[in-house]
Amino acid sequence: MSSHTHARMSFAARLAAIGSAVLLLLAGLFTGTASAHGSVIDPGSRNYGCHDRWGTDHLNPEMATEDPMCWQAWQDNPNAMWNWNGLYRENVGGNHQAAIPDGQLCSGGQTEGGRYNSMDAVGDWKATDIANDFSVHLYDQASHGADYFQVYVTEQGFDPTSQSLGWGDLELVEETGSYAPATDITFDVSAPGRTGRHIVYTIWQASHMDQSYYICSDVNFTG
Structure with missing residues (x-):
């Protein structure tokens, strides 16, 4: 040769x-x-929002000044945004507070090998304007339905731009029954007495197996 x-x-x-x-x-x-399955898309979860705003332009350096919390998330692990529908833990058995430590609620207790750790970062995340009576919209591409949803909202006086989120900062404002398999699930929530910046924390217990999703949505209550 x-x-x-x-x-x-x-x-x-x-x-x-x-x-x-x-x-x-x-x-x-x-x-x-x-x-994976889905996430809350309205009010949008942190990683869904970053994907929605920057998924087609995630290398744009202007993100660093226009959307700094998403910038740090993309730098930490872009797969957290590409897989915005995969933030879950398995076999929690409904004991969510034992499984998820304070300061790690938005990453599901640093689930998936730490892929979503940047979701726990404290700062000025982009927030969705909502009224005190609002709807939660879950998009579930796998259509597995839900055993239940639990929706928490931070107490008045909590500042998500400067404070780490813990269970003691939250009030349970809605617990639903089960939902049949569907791509889109929407239900109503009421969080009276809130104004300004808050976090809506949604736990979605999928119905096909013991799989729990933990979703932080940044909101601004307009009154």
Whole structure:
């Protein structure tokens, strides 16, 4: 075999290896999306909001000044936004407060190997303007339904721009019954007495197995 032929074969082998590595990387990036379920899209969860606003432009340096909390999240782990529908834990058995430590509520207790840790970052996340009577809209691409939803809202006086979220900062304002499998589930919530910035914390207990989703949505109660 000539040296040129050997060189061409070696180059082709290297290209094939690189191609395989890229395919494996892409598969790893998107594995969670196909097998995951959904999230609250209104008022949007932190990672859904970052994906919605920057998913097609996530390398734009202007994000650092226009949307700094999303910027830190994209820098920490872009897969947290590509897999905005995969923030869950399994086999919690309904004992959510034992499973999720204070300061880690928005990451589901640093679930999925820490993929969503940036969701716990304290700062001025983009907030959705809502009234005290509002609706929660879950988008569930896998249509697994729900055993229940629990919706908490931070107490008046809590400042999500400067305080880490703990269970003691929350009031349970809504607990639903079960929902049949559906792509879109919407239900009404009332959180009287709130004004200004707050966090709406939604626990979605999926019905197909013991799989619990933990969702932080930043809101501004307009009164």
